[in-house]
Amino acid sequence: VSVEKPQDTWLVAAYACQRRSPLPNNNQLLTDALETLAEEAHFCGHEGRSLAFSRASSVLKALPRTVRRVQELDSLPCLGEHSKRVIQEVLEDGTSAEVETIRQSEKYQAMKLFTKIFGVGVKTAHQWYQEGRRTLDDLRGHPAQLSKEQQAGLIHYEDLNTPVKRADAEAIGQVVREAVNKCLPGASVTLTGGFRRGKPSGHDVDLLITHPVEGQEAGLLKKVIACLDQQGFLLYHSIHRNTFESLEDSDQEPSSHASSMDQYERCFSIFCLGDLPGDAQEGAGAEKPSRVRRTSGASRFWKAVRVDLVVTPYSQFPFALLGWTGSRIFERDLRRFAKREKKMLLNSHTLYHLEQKTWMSAASEKEIFQHLGLEYIPPEERNA
Ligand code: TTP
Numbered sequence: 001v002s003v004e005k006p007q008d009t010w011l012v013a014a015y016a017c018q019r020r021s022p023l024p025n026n027n028q029l030l031t032d033a034l035e036t037l038a039e040e041a042h043f044c045g046h047e048g049r050s051l052a053f054s055r056a057s058s059v060l061k062a063l064p065r066t067v068r069r070v071q072e073l074d075s076l077p078c079l080g081e082h083s084k085r086v087i088q089e090v091l092e093d094g095t096s097a098e099v100e101t102i103r104q105s106e107k108y109q110a111m112k113l114f115t116k117i118f119g120v121g122v123k124t125a126h127q128w129y130q131e132g133r134r135t136l137d138d139l140r141g142h143p144a145q146l147s148k149e150q151q152a153g154l155i156h157y158e159d160l161n162t163p164v165k166r167a168d169a170e171a172i173g174q175v176v177r178e179a180v181n182k183c184l185p186g187a188s189v190t191l192t193g194g195f196r197r198g199k200p201s202g203h204d205v206d207l208l209i210t211h212p213v214e215g216q217e218a219g220l221l222k223k224v225i226a227c228l229d230q231q232g233f234l235l236y237h238s239i240h241r242n243t244f245e246s247l248e249d250s251d252q253e254p255s256s257h258a259s260s261m262d263q264y265e266r267c268f269s270i271f272c273l274g275d276l277p278g279d280a281q282e283g284a285g286a287e288k289p290s291r292v293r294r295t296s297g298a299s300r301f302w303k304a305v306r307v308d309l310v311v312t313p314y315s316q317f318p319f320a321l322l323g324w325t326g327s328r329i330f331e332r333d334l335r336r337f338a339k340r341e342k343k344m345l346l347n348s349h350t351l352y353h354l355e356q357k358t359w360m361s362a363a364s365e366k367e368i369f370q371h372l373g374l375e376y377i378p379p380e381e382r383n384a
Pocket residue numbers: 192193194195199201202203204205206243244247323324325326327328331348
């Protein structure tokens with residue numbers, strides 16, 4: 001919670017999960033600069049440094065108005081010397097020489113280009129950079145060296161790097177809802193990720209699937225995928241067991257909950273979202289998407305869209321919802337707060353009390369905040 005004090009300084013809590021971060025960001029110029037530094041550090045494998053810049057940026061997102069003078073920052077947490085120096089530069093000159101140098105550097109640009117390919121992380125991008133590759137065409141020349149995922153990522157590069165609009169996200173949600181209900185009546189589909197936080201657009205569509213009768217959701221993902229595939233909606237898909245732990249900071253995870261994890265599956269996919277002129281006439285739902293087979297490149301009525309599907313048992317639903325709504329910094333700080341301040345381990349399945357050695361159940365996100373002794377922050381204010 002940030003409160004503006006009369007002497008023009010702010011009180012901002014140290015953990016992102018204790019702050020309200022609504023969407024209008026009053027300090028975009030500053031946060032963009034800090035996020036470039038965070039990204040550059042990430043590209044170089046300096047995760048601690050990257051996180052520090054991300055946290056600094058996140059703090060500025062919680063401020064109720066635009067920063068004008070660097071002195072206003074004195075009371076704020078998470079702002080290191082380096083971040084403050086860059087902020088000062090941007091405040092004075094409108095731009096930071098360090099940030100501009102990074103943005104124009106060959107390495108940053110190549111890393112940025114490569115990591116925007118679906119299925120490519122920093123490690124792969126860096127390897128390609130070391131091998132002297134710089135463009136997408138450099139990669140297209142060696143398709144055998146690419147995973148299936150990366151090949152799909154290259155084919156649909158332009159579409160997948162065009163922001164997905166909310167209407168498209170809702171339309172895909174509806175398509176998935178219909179498929180899910182065909183496979184398992186009574187199951188629900190919830191739009192999570194950035195769209196649940198109120199963002200008008202995003203890089204993908206995150207959907208969470210569950211059924212109120214625990215256990216009914218087992219095996220559902222495979223059926224839903226088969227159903228969607230049969231209807232021609234899928235350009236690419238791969239099913240994984242939940243891999244949150246390996247992607248995120250794994251040091252904060254309870255070690256044994258394998259049995260509950262077996263039912264927790266996710267699918268990375270690329271949807272074919274289209275509006276056939278013919279289909280639009282079908283009914284009132286002009287928004288209703290329909291797949292269109294790829295024919296020639298000339299005039300297209302379809303677009304490739306990244307979709308993440310996650311199936312969760314009902315008892316874990318609030319944890320999954322909280323875990324998949326983000327933002328990433330908000331999630332990170334929830335877990336860090338739980339561990340450091342409450343001696344609890346939080347992930348997208350459970351909350352575990354380390355000292356009482358008990359799992360704490362929750363029927364809603366609100367109950368999870370309560371267990372953690374945190375004021376409830378609605379999704380629209382989790383844009384940390
Ligand atoms: P993203 O879809 O990566 O991000 P986003 O929806 O906030 O933003 P964008 O509009 O760019 O899509 O991730 C959404 C949330 O899902 C994020 O808070 C973390 C969570 N998540 C997992 O739980 N497991 C994973 O493996 C990944 C990649 C994300």
